[in-house]
Amino acid sequence: MEPQFGRLTILGLGLIGGSLAKALKAKGAVREVVGWGHREASLQAGVQLGVIDRYELDLADAVRDANIIVIATPTLIAEIMLEQLANLVPAHAIVTDVASVKGNLLRAAERIHGEAPANLVLAHPIAGSEQSGVAAAKADLFVQHRVIVTPTERTSIPMLETIEAMWHCAGADVSRMSVDDHDSVLAATSHLPHVLAFALVDALAGDPAHREIFQYAAGGFRDFTRIASSDPKMWHDIALANRVALVALLDQFGTHLEDLRAAIDRSDSDYLLQSFTRAKEARDHFSELLRTRALPLGDE
């Protein structure tokens, strides 16, 4: 394959950016990959591991002559990167990202540029691992995983198609969605479950004196709370970045839970049986979807 994506610059070289670089290099789809970040040790490791070809510590040097600039920093830092890139990136270069929330970045771009730039193609690969850092990067991290691209009406169609082609090249399943739909769907399937898991574990055992209850926990508790072992800083960023959608969903869930609590309190057998049965039926439908897709499910 010819190096169709030209020069790629990765801002923030960790698991996601590193895995994308590895995947594209393995396919011979990039001419050069340049890394940039604040931790020179990670960048040096990236070169040694062959994940990137070279690195720069100055942002202007890093993005010079890049065809595609991938913001792969933590979620809230990505907003700052958009600002810092504003006067450095020519209109013919594509700026894209990998963050879990899209609305905060779109709003930041509109604030900075007055309107959404045509060369900004926001994207979210739904993939991850319990490990982090460039040393954990692997070329097949995105294979058969979903990537959602969230163009606006002003997004350049050729640039959108280039980013879609880039993710296809990395092995991903690519979907298009509006920024608002993305943030609502991810709030439901990912952000709310994480917040509930953190909340439950903190409510039960935030006080170390209460931790002896864990010795009586079974498999249900282990699986239900696994995501409470996720990176607190990352989920702090996501909760703040997707604040509006998350709060709306917490309110919807809170009302539902309050109704369920009242039903338990008045021993409303029919209500409980109907609610639990609907939930089981929906969850079984999800299991069936997993079986028929036969997709590996990574962490988000």
Add this chain to the structure above:
Amino acid sequence: MEPQFGRLTILGLGLIGGSLAKALKAKGAVREVVGWGHREASLQAGVQLGVIDRYELDLADAVRDANIIVIATPTLIAEIMLEQLANLVPAHAIVTDVASVKGNLLRAAERIHGEAPANLVLAHPIAGSEQSGVAAAKADLFVQHRVIVTPTERTSIPMLETIEAMWHCAGADVSRMSVDDHDSVLAATSHLPHVLAFALVDALAGDPAHREIFQYAAGGFRDFTRIASSDPKMWHDIALANRVALVALLDQFGTHLEDLRAAIDRSDSDYLLQSFTRAKEARDHFSELLRTRALPLGDE
């Protein structure tokens, strides 16, 4: 080993009762196992599979000359069994159970007998499987799993020790706890997580029109919601049987969640980071506990 537990009668021959019978028969620790239930086909299967030696359809016949009577019916039916057994069981026979909630059974026994009977030894094996029914019974279901026995001040010590010995013989780790402590601990580690998982899935996708969101779900959602595929009738019974502890805990969790929602709404970075970090630290402690115990964790 001599058949130290004599004649065992299992009321309600399913996964749990069947597995206990198999474990004790494999050790030669029972002289005879008698099954009783409403579904003769299950009882016939139990005989064919060698799980029980014989069965009776009449309760009086089933418990006649039994040394230990194990109530292994669904949770709410167990209360009815205590009533039906009241005039059938002599004081020298032990009545025990395997239900997930203990307070409702203790209150039922006190209502029936005026006070907790000395020969009633309530117990809860924290073990299970995604399968159910006597055909799924296996002799090692309880090996290295926890069984909590919940004696009262009136419980006969020799009878308590017999039931503890019976569970040790089945390979379990046996702990003693008060009825109230058991119901609080299990509400926290098992009943609340199940109710939250059912509530989340019902709130998000109880309406089939909303189920397309599932295709964007990742591994976190899968694990967090797995227990929403549990048996709705079983969890309906548990929620009603442990109503008081569960409602108290739902209130405590609701307050915690409301505080967290408010912190997200006001973008309170410190609050979120502290809460998520406490939760991660507690959950990592639980992971460490699992590693050092090296115990298999079944479903509850």
